[in-house]
Amino acid sequence: MKNIIEFILRNWILIIPTLIATVSVIFNGFLWVVNKNNFLLVNRPYVQAENFFALNKEHILVSVPENVVMQVLNVPAKIITVKINYYTVDKEGNKKEIYSEINNNFVRYPNK
Secondary structure, three states: OHHHHHHHHHOHHHHHHHHHHHHHHHHHHHHHHHHHHHHHHHOOOEEEEEEEEEEOOOOOEEEEEEEEEEEEEOOOEEEEEEEEEEEEEOOOOOEEEEEEEEEEEEEEOOOO
16 A cells, blocks of 8 residues: 555656546546437438429419429438329329339538
């Protein structure tokens, strides 16, 4: 016990910074684990898709199903699959597909 106390007294300049660094690394590791989920939620991309209408010669709004605008906010997004289907529905509720498109695996960057 006496040898340990003498060693600490002689080398306190080396021991104290080492203890501070060790505690700091442990504390930062704990904070990283606690904040990891919050970081992932804050830094996720937001993707918004909209189609739009156009005016024809008679100034009537006409849907243009093949034109879809995608807007990406926050960070770049890897979009795995985009499936676009447009249907007409008659009075009985029967659906008839008028347009279909599938795109796979592409990256969109945020709009400015």
